[in-house]
Amino acid sequence: xxxxxxxxxxLALITLLTPTSLFLLIFFIGPMLIMLTYSxxxxxxxxxxxxxxxxxxxxxVLGWADGIYEEFDPVYLKILLRSIGLSVATVLCTLxxxxxxxxxxxxxxxxxxxxxxxxxxxxxxxxxxxxxxxWVLILRNSGFANQFLExxxxxxxPLNLMFSGTAVIIGMVYIFIPFMFLPIxxxxxxxxxxxLQASEDLGAxxxxxxxxxxxxxxxxxxVAGCILVFIPSLGNFVVPDLLGGAKVLMIGNMIEQQFxxxxxxxxxxxxxxVIIFMMMIILSIYLYKSTKKQAGL
Amino acid sequence: xxxxxxxGRLLSIYSVFFFLFLYAPVILIVIYSFNSNPINIMIWxxxxxxxxxxxxGLETSLTDxxxxxxxxxxxLNALLNSLIVAASATLVATFLGTSTAVALARYRFxxxxxxxxxxxxxxxxxxxxxxxxxxxxxxxxxxxxxxxxIIIGHCTFxxxxxxxxxxxxxxxxxxxxxxxxxxxxxxEWQTFRRVTLxxxxxxxxxxxxxxxxxxxxxxxxxxxxxxxxxxxxxVFILGMIRRGIKPEINAIATLMLLFSVVIASAGxxxxxxxxxxx
Numbered sequence: 074x075x076x077x078x079x080x081x082x083x084l085a086l087i088t089l090l091t092p093t094s095l096f097l098l099i100f101f102i103g104p105m106l107i108m109l110t111y112s113x114x115x116x117x118x119x120x121x122x123x124x125x126x127x128x129x130x131x132x133x134v135l136g137w138a139d140g141i142y143e144e145f146d147p148v149y150l151k152i153l154l155r156s157i158g159l160s161v162a163t164v165l166c167t168l169x170x171x172x173x174x175x176x177x178x179x180x181x182x183x184x185x186x187x188x189x190x191x192x193x194x195x196x197x198x199x200x201x202x203x204x205x206x207x208w209v210l211i212l213r214n215s216g217f218a219n220q221f222l223e224x225x226x227x228x229x230x231p232l233n234l235m236f237s238g239t240a241v242i243i244g245m246v247y248i249f250i251p252f253m254f255l256p257i258x259x260x261x262x263x264x265x266x267x268x269l270q271a272s273e274d275l276g277a278x279x280x281x282x283x284x285x286x287x288x289x290x291x292x293x294x295x296v297a298g299c300i301l302v303f304i305p306s307l308g309n310f311v312v313p314d315l316l317g318g319a320k321v322l323m324i325g326n327m328i329e330q331q332f333x334x335x336x337x338x339x340x341x342x343x344x345x346x347v348i349i350f351m352m353m354i355i356l357s358i359y360l361y362k363s364t365k366k367q368a369g370l
Numbered sequence: 371x372x373x374x375x376x377x378g379r380l381l382s383i384y385s386v387f388f389f390l391f392l393y394a395p396v397i398l399i400v401i402y403s404f405n406s407n408p409i410n411i412m413i414w415x416x417x418x419x420x421x422x423x424x425x426x427g428l429e430t431s432l433t434d435x436x437x438x439x440x441x442x443x444x445x446l447n448a449l450l451n452s453l454i455v456a457a458s459a460t461l462v463a464t465f466l467g468t469s470t471a472v473a474l475a476r477y478r479f480x481x482x483x484x485x486x487x488x489x490x491x492x493x494x495x496x497x498x499x500x501x502x503x504x505x506x507x508x509x510x511x512x513x514x515x516x517x518x519x520i521i522i523g524h525c526t527f528x529x530x531x532x533x534x535x536x537x538x539x540x541x542x543x544x545x546x547x548x549x550x551x552x553x554x555x556x557x558e559w560q561t562f563r564r565v566t567l568x569x570x571x572x573x574x575x576x577x578x579x580x581x582x583x584x585x586x587x588x589x590x591x592x593x594x595x596x597x598x599x600x601x602x603x604x605v606f607i608l609g610m611i612r613r614g615i616k617p618e619i620n621a622i623a624t625l626m627l628l629f630s631v632v633i634a635s636a637g638x639x640x641x642x643x644x645x646x647x648x
Binding site: 081082085086089090092093096097100101103104105107108111170173174176177178180191192193194195196198199200201202203204206207208209210211213215216217220247250279304305307308309310311314315325328329332338341342345348349352356 | 377378381382384385388389391392393395396398399402410411412413465466467469470472473477479485488489491492494495496497498499500502503504505506507510522523525526529557558583586587589590594603604607608611612615619623626627630631633634635638
């Protein structure tokens, strides 16, 4: 009945872990490895791949192509840099929007706090595509924003609000706000208010108190929030697709095009790997810093 | 109540604007879903239920045929797919996530930190990367893209969400209750079924509700692995918006908002009720 001489505990552990292990091995690790492999294969003529090693996919993005089959086109690097720029802008906007509100919520009574957190998380559960659609309605030429501005007499001609970097940032800020708010709020909530009093008693100005006490103590929440917003916004393709149009493509749109229209799967896989590498760099810096800090304490 | 400082008052005003920013766009959709103007859907022209009737195929007499949903059947089919996918993926992910959470909370073993990482990575993986990887895999392995591939795809990341929620519940539990059960002669399975499971059940249900709603809402991963015949509601709506704004989208969007809000409220109510009695 038990040929391997396993203890009851070991048997229970194996029973509990096997389903998830198999599932994630086949359907998560497997696909990731296949994508990594594809990024080093030659694209087939009519879609699909040729099975030999081929590193020019990376050359095409990073500016080191063979010049025969693959040309280096700076447009990819430009789009990559634009994606980083738009994501950084999104991170900064969400940070400046959420930080003060987190302090306000932390001053409320327990019951109102719970209500505010509930109201904060509710939009997160409402469909993303619906929330973005709302901004399409607002920013369109015949949309709400232009109507409002015309009615107040501020403008006479409709402004082109859609299909701009600003529109993409607004859309991303709107859908990623909860990712920034919740980590910041949890660190603000933990902040000992007596420290502020102490700092004031010791003669610090409000600004000094903020710079020397409040900011360092809430930094872990800020960093966590920035990472949680930056990573999903980097590869986003729905927001640029709906609000950016053809003018504000991001790397996510490039990946979609390579897979669904250009049918160059190896190149699409390469672009996806670029996102993974950037994500891994950010996460390892974060983990390195946070473990070093823990070790230093 | 202490008097508000000028800074505090400023902060309050700022926060009011913040919540306005958060809610005004979605409220706008709800209001304009009752607007009878079929040409410019943001110019108020009177109150109507037409768009709601139209999405359920009840309204056929309006003159402007271009303002209709392509086909009510397609829409209802997408809704049905969404529900099938979300229900199946939730069931599988809840089973996988819960068993892993119990294993990691109750046993110490060599690969402990590896499993923590394994369940953390799918959650932080950008949607588009996971979607692409799954697409390559399914096509390469000869799967036919459809509901089954969407279900598998959703399970890869939903398992992590269930794991997190159930782990949190397990961490707040007293392990001595299980020791007591063992002392009283119950075996591992009996202890799990009679002691552990009832205690973590609120976490399991919470994780399942979260999974369900995330699965219903997933756009990017589904977009890549849904194939031609089977589409879910969010992918269907994305297609509609891409082809042009029709007034029915407001009505569909409103119904989706209503649905999400009801499920989310139920989940949060359930969770708060359980932590307070805990």
